[in-house]
Structure formats: structure tokens, C-alpha cells
Amino acid sequence: EQQACAKAWSVWEGSTLSLWPDPSREAHFDEDEFALAFARIECHYFINGGFFETDDHLIENLHKVQHIPCVLIQGRYDMCTPARTAWDIHKAWPEADFRLVPDAGHAGSEPGIVHELIEATDRFRLQ
Numbered sequence: 001e002q003q004a005c006a007k008a009w010s011v012w013e014g015s016t017l018s019l020w021p022d023p024s025r026e027a028h029f030d031e032d033e034f035a036l037a038f039a040r041i042e043c044h045y046f047i048n049g050g051f052f053e054t055d056d057h058l059i060e061n062l063h064k065v066q067h068i069p070c071v072l073i074q075g076r077y078d079m080c081t082p083a084r085t086a087w088d089i090h091k092a093w094p095e096a097d098f099r100l101v102p103d104a105g106h107a108g109s110e111p112g113i114v115h116e117l118i119e120a121t122d123r124f125r126l127q
Contacts, residue, residue, distance in 0.1 A: 003032060010035035013042070016079040018107040025107075059092045069127065070096040071120040075104030075113060 007030060014029025015021075028034060045051070054060065070093065074086035083100060090098040097120070101112035108117065 003036060006039035007032070007035040009039040009042070013038070013080070017105060018110055019075065019077045019103060019105040020110065022107075022109075058089060062089070062093050066093055066095065069124065071116070071123075072096050072098045073113060073116045073120065074098070074100050075106055075110065076100055076102050077104065078106040080106040 010029045011026065014026050017025065029038065049055075050057075052058070072086045072090055074081075074083050076083060086098065086100075090096055099116045099120075101110070101116055104110040104112040107113065
């Protein structure tokens with residue numbers, strides 16, 4: 001029963017990572033060993049509130065990193081971390097460059113996300 005629950009969790013998560021279906025990724029999330037490890041790790045973080053001291057821990061501690069150049073790259077259709085989260089961080093940290101990718105979800109492998117990551121890296125290289 002534990003394995004079945006882990007697979008259900010993992011497959012659901014794998015299928016929501018991207019705006020566009022990726023059968024090979026979804027198959028990987030369905031593998032017994034991966035599914036159990038993935039579900040255990042995620043569950044551990046969720047049960048412990050991400051190990052944040054408060055619900056606003058990131059916003060409350062931005063002052064510790066605001067001196068570091070930052071680009072927030074967010075997929076418009078991210079079902080794992082909603083765009084609102086990145087927008088709230090940007091409002092609290094207006095110096096951070098905010099890029100909302102209109103045709104992407106959460107996966108760093110999506111073309112729009114890859115494009116923004118390369119663009120950001122190139123801009124940092126030139127600074």
C-alpha cells in the first residue's frame with residue numbers, strides 16, 4: 001500500500017511539472033525506487049513546513065540576500081509553485097528581475113524556462 005501511495009504521489013507530481021506532457025519523465029516518476037524516495041522526501045519537507053520558521057520566512061529574510069543580483073524565473077502555469085509566490089518575492093525585492101514565462105510550468109527543462117536561464121546567465125557573465 002505504501003508503494004502504491006508513493007507512486008500515485010510521484011506520478012501526479014511528475015505529470016504537473018510541465019505545461020507540455022513528457023512521457024519519459026512521467027515514466028521515470030512511475031519507477032518504484034524513484035517514486036518511494038521522491039514521495040518520502042517531499043512528504044518530509046511538507047510535514048515540516050519546508051523547515052521555514054514562519055509562513056513568510058522567505059519574505060522576512062530577504063534582507064539577507066538582497067545585495068546579491070537575482071533573476072526570478074517563473075512559469076505562468078507552474079502548478080507546484082504558483083506564480084503568486086514569485087510575484088510576492090518580487091514585490092518585496094523590486095531589485096530582482098522578474099521573468100514570467102508565458103508558456104511554461106515548473107520544469108527547468110521547458111524551452112521558455114531554458115531560454116530565460118540562458119539569458120540570465122549571459123547577463124550575469126557580462127556584469
